[in-house]
Amino acid sequence: MINKVNTTEIKGIDSKVVEGIRERINTLTKGNAMADIGTDFKIAYLAYMATEKVTAAIETAATEKEAATEKEVAIEAATETTATEKETATEHQQLAPEENWARVMEENWAQVMEEKNIECAIQLSKMYSKNELLAYLYRYPREGYKKKVGEFGTPDSISQLALKILDIQENEKVADLCSGVCDFITIAADKNEKASFYGRDINKNYCEISKIRTGLFNDNVEIENGDVLDDLNDKKFDKIFMNYPFGMRLRNLQETDYIQELYERVPEIKKATSADWIYNLLMLDHLEKNGKAVAIMTNGSTLNSIDEKTREYFVKGGYIEAVIALPSNLFETTSIPTTMLVLSHDNKKIRMINATEQCKKGRRQNTFTVKDVEYIAKLLKEEGEEAKTVDIAEVEKNDYVLDPTRYLVKKVEVKNGVEFGKVIKRVTRGASLKAKDLDEMVSKKPTNAQYLMIANIQNGMISKDLPYLKEINPKLDKYCIGNKNLLISKNGLPFKVAVAEVKEEKKILANGNLFIIELDEKQVNPYFLKAFLESEIGEATLNSIVVGAVIPTISVSALKKMIVPLPPIEKQEKIATSYQAKQNEIKELQKKIEKAQGELKKIFEEG
Known part of the structure; x- marks a missing residue:
């Protein structure tokens, strides 16, 4: 001993x-x-x-x-x-x-x-x-490694919050799957001497370190080397923690008997399914009926369209107890924003918590203080601006998006409102081009082809000095902007809105971070809609469909479901005319400013 x-x-x-x-x-x-x-x-x-x-x-x-x-x-x-x-x-x-x-x-x-x-x-x-x-x-600090180490290290802040939520009791069996070098277990076993702990990781080196580490500080820990997706047999645990690898998909995982069995049992999963949800399924399969599990996952898996069906499986199955949006920069080696998922059985509602600002800001890394951990744990039980209990039906209406920010925005009442999708003929994103490919397309001489980026939209107007392109491949025509198309930036606050004015002989290729929206102009005037989206209530409406607190993003699905006003066309025309008149006035003033600035540079020489 x-x-x-x-x-x-x-x-x-x-x-x-x-x-x-x-x-x-x-x-x-x-x-x-x-x-x-x-x-x-x-x-x-x-x-x-x-x-x-x-x-x-x-x-x-x-x-x-x-x-x-x-x-x-x-x-x-x-x-x-x-x-x-x-x-x-x-x-x-x-x-x-x-x-x-x-x-x-x-x-x-x-x-x-x-x-x-x-x-x-x-x-x-x-x-x-x-x-x-x-x-x-x-x-065991790891700052300064030449290799990325996010896959084997769990920040103390995350371990402390997970422990608070798991609330480990005497004689409980606790597992850390993908245990890395046992950051979580080292702390957890030290605090809970009368519980038993099990750690498993595929990396032999990490397991070697884990055995030394837990051997020094704990005598209630078992460490095994092996793939968590294989050979766990019928092990069951009262509490489970997982900080699994980020950014992987099912197709990247080794084909084990367990994964083959998942394909048959959970038809919602596909090869493109985020690995996050495969690991979450693993936790459920090894969790006791009255147990609780906590996982750290990427934000993208909580809201992307690829994982919608898998999220539906978890939501309808009553497996999700709470979702906590965490601050960015909690990890030593990546600033990627993450989400803490709390799993258990028989949940009729889901607790949504936005804890993205609840941390101590550091120069290189953000951390949770003891007060932060206590506050976030308190939000699991109390309502407020940062926390809300959501019905399954509401999650279903939102395409099973599990980003808390989607449910914590104030609801906006829009008069004469209809779903935006009903007045849209076509919506697409601009072209996602590699910098190298774009550089090869750029022309130093004026041509009839130009390129529009988000930076080219200022104060609601498109710059007249867009970069020229040598030509636009016909394959990219679907990413080109049509006259009077409405443009909305896809991510980043504040969202930019513009109406394109494209001459017949011109072609403008849009950047991938822009939505190109062709409207049914028999129903809605583009300038009326732009005026609405730039108003206080319009900005609030856009913000209500945003997901992601660190990198606010709008999805096509959410955009189509957004409620916009649709008064009689006569009223729209009146507002649109007034809006365009003011916009033209601004353009004239800008010309005067540019002229005056040019004259300023000549005063000394002419003096």
Whole structure:
């Protein structure tokens, strides 16, 4: 039985000391320890074990002089290298008591045992105390890695919030699937000594680190190396946490028996389905009837059209308890905004929470304070501007979008309102072109072909100086703007709106971030609609269909369902005429300003 380290003292060690150890490792190894995930951890672990051996040697020494001698001998013996990997492992077993070394995995440490890394461990054991090195192993900061590490690290903020929501009790079985290096389990098991924990990850190196880490701080943890989508058998858990890989689809996952079984059991999933929902299904399959699971997923999976049917399966099945929109920059290596999904059984309603602003802003990374965690947990039970309980029927009306911001906007009342889709003949997005392809199309000389980007729309008007194109491939004609087409930007506040005025001989290709809307002009005047969308109530209407708090986005489906006013055409014409008159007045004033600015530049020369 391994003697578990008491974490009380190491938790009080200043974070600057921990960061200092990371920086020292990076400096001493000239950055090499940050090239491969886990090397720095193992170096710090060797240093810690050396301090263990040194401490034991000093304690048995009779005199101060003898203690100093023992210290030098212990450090030298603890870090001596040998010719073969087997001998190396045997030698370094003497770094610490046998029971601690027993938690070092069967994988060899050949790479870590390089001379420069051993020298680094020696220096660390001289510079830092045992508790300071333990604090590094407990917190394990990863800033500065040469490789992206988001796939194996869970920020402390997310772990703390997940723990608050899961509310782990005595004797409960808790799993972290895709456990990485056990960030979540290290904290959770420390707080809940009478619960049992299970971690599983496909990466052997991560599991090796996890076994060392949990071996030091916890004695109620089991770590297994393997694919979570295979060989979990009939394991069931009371609580489950998952911080699975981002940005993957089902087609990217290994074809396991479990996935084959999912295809048959859940016909809603396709090869293009986001992997997020496959992992969410996995949690449900291993969750006890009265259990609860928490997952960290990408925002896109909560609202894209590809996953609509899968979301419908979860919503109608009563599996979603709550959805929490999280702040951006919670992860060390990516600013991608994420969502926390809370799963359980038999839910008749869904709790929607917008916590995107509930954090402590940092220069490189945002974090949750204790108060932030308490506040977000409070929103799970209390109504307010940032939280709302939504009926299944309302989610269904919104295409099973699970972005909380969709449900937390104030409803706008529009007189004589109809769905926008009823007055639209055609709506499409502009062309998504690679920068290289666009550069090849650009012409330095004026032509009859031009290109429109969002930046070319200012104050509701399209710039007269659009970039020229050599020609527009007929395949791109469907992305060209027609005369009096309504243009609306797809993302980013404030949304831009314009009415295009395209001469017959001209062709204007639109950027992919613009919606091109051909209206039924027998029913609605484009300038009337533009006047509405730029009004206070129109802006509120647009904002009501937005999803994504960090990157506000409008979908075609939501756009078509948006309510717009449709008074008699005579009233529309009157408003449109007044609007165009003011717009022309602005154009004339702009010409005068441009002329005056040109004259300003000549005053000195003519003076």
